[in-house]
Amino acid sequence: MFTNPIKASCLAFAVVAATGAAAQTDIIMSNDNNEKGLKGQTFDLLVTELENRLGDRANVEMHHSGTLFDQQSQIQGLQLGAVNIISPTAGVYSSVNEKVGALQLPFLLNTPAKIQAAVADPLVREAIMPTFNDQNIEIIAVWMNGPRDLGYKADAPILLPSDAQGLKVRVQSAPIFVKTWEAVDASPVGINWSESPTALQQGVIDGAEVTPNSWRGSSTYQFVDHITKTDHQYSFYLVGANKAWWDSLDDDVRPEIEAALEVATDWNMSQASSLNDGDLEFMAGEGVKIHDLTAEQRAVWVEAMQPVWQELGTDLLGEEVMTRLKSIAAAE
Template sequence: MTDSKKPLDTTRRNFIAGSAAAVSTFFIGRPKARAGDAEITLKFATVAPSGTPWSKHTSRLKKRVKEGTDGRVKVKVYLGGGLGDEDSTVSRCRKGGIAGWAGTTAAMASIIPELAALELPYLFPNVTAADDILDNKVTGEVQKMLEKAGFKLLFFSENGHRSIGTNFGFVKSTADLKGKKMRSQSHDVHLNTWRALGASPQPIAVTEAMTALQTGVVDGFDNTPLFTFAASWFQAITHFTLTRHSYQPAMAVMNLDVWNRLPADVQTLIAGDLKAESEYGRKTVRAIGKQLIDNFAPAGVQVHESSRAELDAFAKATKPTHKKFTDKYGSSFYKAIAKHL
């Protein structure tokens, strides 16, 4: 933390070690594991630090699998991006080098571009609508796209609503972003959103973003309060504007071939119930949302809650990104979402 910021107490440091979802698994065992084998080890890697909702979710999985198999199957979790960033690990998962992965839909969209429709700016009116659409309306379409690409869907979760952190002041209009270099995820949805807001997007991996912020390569970023604290990016900003311009779901998947090699009882234990696991993941993330926002002030970061007029102006400015997306990637999945809004 910089000298200009008030240090946080130890309890709060532990609490705010939150993170976005990005879990990966690696299966080590015989070509086809059997229920009677002495041991199967499943390695999980995540960019989330310990003490976060996502690390708690993996601990829940570890316990379920260990107890359900009497110790035959061991889940070993590697926290903090030990296997790489989201884009590289999802690619390795597709090739079978990593058995499973979980992260943002934007990262999965590097393989399945249509999925990025879920992150278009101001698409969902609220999280209730987002939950209903993912859990009840387009689940089948998502599963088919994933299976075609070689993945098995385990459950949904979320990173949450992305807002804007800066080192130059609040963002109350597009004029405030003119000429500013802003860290971006690499998908067109995020790049075009920044351009529509007047900024110059800089696609930079999560693992390199903190250095870019500290050295002035970028002037800010967009992400959730959860990830802002998890990655310690709050240390490199002075202002956080709650634009909530993009709702970012997350998902956990496994390589389909690896999944099919697992014995049926282990599959059942890993997957659990899709809806129940999705609800659990979102609930744990949302439970600390307000407290995370409250933590900005003690960290020396000012917060602005965008007005309705400001949000309407941002929504109007970014609306053309929806057509840019459908023109490039097709409108089928986008329409499947939009008809329920």
């Protein structure tokens, strides 16, 4: 039950604003991450674009660092209309749409272009998006984060699935992340990323699998010896709007929001690769050993992930959609 009085007051305010006589459109946005990272910067660019395009026709509110809703509560806040736009990682949405995990199947869609192609594909969209709509969520953009890489404390590098056996890996508590590491007999541990530095120091976990910008931005790289560029999943954010709010926008307002989103999304896409490459270079300079996988080693990982592809891909979406995803993944 949604009972937090502060968040309830936000909901009441949103309802009054939507039904009152004022012509202003309220655009309330929540970022579960900090404003310095790639997502925070993308949100801030979106704010600038919205204010420039809509002027006094809109009241734009931006809440960073989970100050309005955190990673877990933001979905409910969006559904209830207490916030208009959020941008969680795709895995966070699995609580309301388990099919979305197929877009993060390990060692499948490994570049921003392939993720964008999959989300835009009519067959894939028809398999995944209606469930969001049924949950009062409209997906309005896709923002990139970076490749998820395995960082860990160990004497020797992890280059093959067998090397990860028994490794205690911090993951987000979503099936796609948990089952990925269970497939190689590792021990996934679902804890908040903010708790990971302490967990590494205390031996609760041996490593984690996040993007280079997350490793560096949180300074958690200081507590690991190695980072293997597994690039097993390309982490991205699904920008979601409250569907009832989105559908109610005036015809002269929604196109401006869409245009602002396009500018922010294009900038986000242009920054993801260079940002993460620079972070890997920085961490190598700080003494973290960075390892690449050979084509042969990567093939062994891909083979180990076939049960995950079956369970969270074919079994949920069907053979036709899974074949389409494989085709998109194979494209140059």
